[in-house]
Amino acid sequence: MYELNDTYKAHLDAIADAIQASPSLALYLEEEEDEHYEALKAEFEPQIEAAHEQINHYSPFEIEAFERYLLDDRFEGLFLPRVLGYSVLRPEINQLFYYARQNDHFGTLLTYIAGNMNFDQLRTRIGQAVQVGFALSSDIYVTGLIDEIPTKRVRQFLLQQKSDDARTADGRKQIFNRYKRQFASRNYQYAPFPQQVGELISHTNHAVEFLLYRVSNKDLNNDALPAPLYHFVTNPDFAGRKEIIRPLVIYGAYLPPQDDTKQAVVDVLNRERKEDPKRVSEQIMTFILRLKNDPQVTFGKDEEANLGLIIDRSIDDDLTAYFNLTDRIHAEGYDDADVQEAIQEEVLKQEGLSDINENIRKTILTYFDDLAASLGTDEYNKWFRLTGKLFPVYMKIFANEQFNQHLRRLAIRYTKRLIKVHTNKRGKDYRDIKKTTVATWIDYGFMSDKQLKEFFKTPRKRKSAE
Structure with missing residues (x-):
């Protein structure tokens, strides 16, 4: 969306100059051995990656301009395989698992890589990215892209990346998700804002x-x-x-x-x-x-x-x-009586399943979620005191089964935490927890007598075979 700012240009120029002055590059150009290119990669790709991460952290709208700046022979193709991978993962994908719009950034990067003098070193690292980009693009776009490549052996390499699995939406989905998992911890997202x-x-x-x-x-x-x-x-x-x-x-x-x-x-x-x-x-x-x-x-x-x-x-x-x-x-506060009355008045004005009513319910549920998360296993008296007062009020106000089920799941999770800690069935803590839970859950309709007996039943330990 934006052009690359001068600070990052200067930083990248400094890296490019260092690459050109590197002894590893001189050895690679003289002997054309892969090990010297690998040494060049090990020395400079971390520097480019660090700059890439920084700009995506602070200035994400410049990220594609940053990546296009790397399409300069001074960088010797370094870091471009990673950039190509990001380019196929960023765009919007439709329900058929095709790109919603033509992915020109991917095409620009791939065309440059295909013509780079270090293509033989780069090709070993771009196969999956090319496969994904081709799978999610239209056949017309892929064909046009390959036809523009002047070198026959490069065209043949690219043609080999077209997957038969990409013929179906499920196949394209699998190709995309399999590749995306490799970048789960990376920050590469970007989308342009509409300008027109x-x-x-x-x-x-x-x-x-x-x-x-x-x-x-x-x-x-x-x-x-x-x-x-x-x-x-x-x-x-x-x-x-x-x-x-x-x-x-x-x-x-x-x-x-x-x-x-x-x-x-x-x-x-x-x-x-x-x-x-x-x-x-x-x-x-x-x-x-x-x-x-x-x-x-x-x-x-x-x-x-x-x-x-x-x-x-x-x-x-x-x-x-x-x-x-x-x-x-x-x-x-959601525990204030006047607030509860105001909630009831607004709920009655709206249709029961309206988005407004559902939003109000979600707002209240957030407070109950926070309450359960904030209380330790020794604070169960506070839980019983507050929920004993508030659960019935809000269950009556909303009269919504989905809301009640959320409260039920919340109560079950918290109570399971309690009985995992307070395990002595003859102890006061366990007896208080069980007594209050049995009484209130039946009133709330969370569980029947039979279900409660099963809930508090201690599973028998299997005897080990002698």
Whole structure:
């Protein structure tokens, strides 16, 4: 999306100069032995990799420009096999396991590698990447790419990477996932933001997934994200387009804008809410629910509160009602009687299975999850006191079986922790835990008498054969 900045250019130029001055390169050029190229690789690829990791950590929008900068003969093809691997894994893939758009970055890299004077050394490290790139690309694109290669033996090598398994969607999926596992610990993700109206449909989904990857990884520096995200959501040409809503939510929740930037974002969201209030409210509620249900994404009370800061409460719609309510939940507490009454009033206004009601339930469940996670096995009295008061209240408010089942699973997990520690069946701790659990779980409908007896039954140890 951006050109490579001068600092990284200077850094790469210094590496390139060192490569050209290296004794290992001189020996390789003189004797043409693989061992000298391997020595060159061992010396300089870690340096290039470190620079690559740094720019992807701090300036991800420059990553493809960085990789194109390596297409210079001064680098002797070093690190290009790894870059080629990243290039086939980044793009958006459709349901048929083809690239959603033509992967020109992969084509550019492969064409350069194919013409590099060190191709014989590089070919041993690019086979799988080429196979994946070919499998996910159209036959027309692959054929055109190979036909442009002037050297016959290189064309033959590339043709050999076309896999018969790639003829089916399942085959392509297996090829992709098998290769992707090799890079599970690597940070290589990138997606361009839409720049023109025509790119909104084709680019937004990929951009959203990229943003979620970045904001979900607490080890990454995301200072480079707000500026392009701001220009994207405030682009006047995108006014009225549904594609800007999810990026707006991510912006507000994870990268909260400040000062004048915040007001501009609020103004954009106000414009969209006034133009089509029902559609915008549904979009936001649906997307928030997706975030809450995604185990790879963190969306808790902090993110919900951040998002609430760009929701103008002077507009009378479902969003105002929802965020007014969640503000109270987070500020006054889910155990407050007035808050519980406000929740019940809002729930009754909505359809039972609406996304708004489901979001409210998820918000409350997050507090119960946090409670269970925060308590040790010696704090069971606090667990019984709080859940004994709150479980019945919220089970009545929501009257939702899925919500009840979540509470049931939570109670079972915590109680299993207790009885693994408090094992003395004649001890006070165990007797108190069992007595309270039996009484409350029957009232909640979590288990029957028979199930509870089975739950607390100690499995017999098998006698070892003499």
